Amino acid sequence: MIAPADHLTPDALERAQRHLVAKAIAEFAHERLISPERRDDGGWRLTVPLGDAEYLFDAVRAELDHWIVDEDSIRRLVRGTATDLDAQQLILELQPQLGLSDELLPLYLEEIASTLAGSMFKIAQGGPTADALADADADFQTVEAAMTEGHPGFVANNGRIGFGVSDHAAFAPEAGRPFRLVWTAARRSSSHLALGAGIDEEQLLSGELSAAERDRFATRLRDLGEDPADFHLLPVHPWQWENRVAITFAPDLARRDLVLIGESEDEYRAQQSVRTMFNTSHPHRHYVKTALAVQNMGFLRGLSPAYMRVTPAINDWVAELAAGDDTLRDAGFRVLRERASIGYTGDVYHRTAEPSAHRKMLAALWRESPVPLVSGSQRLATLASLLHRDGEGRSVVGALVRASGIPAAEWVRSALRAYLRPVVHCLLAHDLAFMPHGENLILILDEHVPTGVFMKDIGEEVALLSARTLPEDVRRIVSPVDDEEKALAIFTDVFDGVLRHLAGILHVDGVLPEIEFWRLVAETVDEHAAEHPHLDSLVDLRADSFAHSCLNRLQLRNTLRMVDLADQSSSLMYAGRLENPIGRARIPQPAARETVGG
Known part of the structure; x- marks a missing residue:
């Protein structure tokens, strides 16, 4: 029996290609693999080292060197003639700059093809609107299956090499079957x-x-x-x-x-x-x-x-x-x-x-399931939903803010206290680092506002970043690093991995300016410090810059095995430094509170 592939259509391909080309330009520019240039009209131009193509597009450049590319604005010109967008062709054109070996190039192109296939499947599925996903009655698993982006930083993020068409329809999360x-x-x-x-x-x-x-x-x-x-x-x-x-x-x-x-x-x-x-x-x-x-x-x-x-x-x-x-x-x-x-x-x-x-x-x-652990008006939603846009481009986070009826700054402050504050505390108080990206956290929402989180995938991804005596069965998680690298557990995995995307969505949607967002982040970090004056951690989350650890560079180096799980620290790849959006030079710390009798 031949499995149908009705989702593979020209219209769906055009949408999938445009989205993936936009993401590739944004994330490769973020990781400083490519350097788009300003045009006289305020837009941007990307010239490629192989071939005669150039890409013209509009984009907002935000904190953390975050590129928010306007998908509809992208044009690919070959010797001045407009041509269709093609994510695989873009990879071929950028191969020297991406550092992608001839040996691994076909494998990466296959992951790009599979990512496009998954995107076309999701486009054909349709899916709930942002307002429906933000609704108090939205089912936990409906939200889970509605996610379309995969990892927000990786370009080839939906490989699943090995799944056939019928497997995808039966077992992919977005199929919801x-x-x-x-x-x-x-x-x-x-x-x-x-x-x-x-x-x-x-x-x-x-x-x-x-x-x-x-x-x-x-x-x-x-x-x-x-x-x-x-x-x-x-x-x-x-x-x-x-x-x-x-x-x-x-x-x-x-x-x-x-x-x-x-x-x-x-x-x-x-x-x-x-x-x-x-x-x-x-x-x-x-x-x-x-x-x-x-x-x-x-x-x-x-x-x-x-x-x-x-x-x-x-x-x-x-x-x-x-x-x-x-x-x-x-x-x-x-x-x-x-x-x-x-x-x-x-x-x-x-x-x-x-x-x-x-x-x-x-x-x-x-x-454990989180279902029996919530009650009353609480409901569950993946953290990834805060970075999700529906088929019409509307954001779930914007819908949640509107539905909550509270000011956007108040909503974001609550979200940061539920998400950022505890992972900062784990690092500063216990030298404990998680992998707190969107798929690994489940939000507890009450009246559309985040009030807590469940962290999961503990056994494979938690790390204790200092030498310490532990029970024999727990010693595997010990991975001592210096204080600057400890800080990357927040800078890379939280600021760069989640918050830059969230800040960008809120900013371009007109929900909350990014400068206000990062002030709230600084406030959250400072409040934690003020309430825990006796913590002796030397990790500085208000440093003016930090090492720019890059994810796509890892995958491009070896698409079969990005890192050595037994020694992840030595596997990391860097591209200079990023300015910290809450660095003291950018957002001064508040004046010290006066103490009674001081």
């Missing part, structure tokens, strides 16, 4: 189940599976002459089963170290991260995150059994720290714990001399 997980049984001697504090295997399984399911799975094993007590239960993404497990692990299945035991009763929907699934049948049950061997944004999206072994312990340690901190608790900051994890290691790939991606094909974890 429910599906069932595949359950396998993994022999205990060839697998490892790790459990967080206060939960055992029986509690985990009884909470995630019905009694009828467990009986059905046990019967399947007994019918094969196996004892169910000799096996762990391991969930697998249906794509992974079909494309990798049943083939790559054929010997393991034949000798019954792995056994296919059936589908889940519950239905799940993919989240923005693709390999994490939300339980739509029972939303209070855990998310399930599984290995998924598709290539996307510089990584094969597997899941390492070695990493999974200590994931619950890391989550327990971080959760205990957060729960015991008054500042984090008062800010409404909570982590969604990864309560259990499992990995299969009985395969031949775990016996090779060198590790490989094949060792990351069979693992899973269970993460």
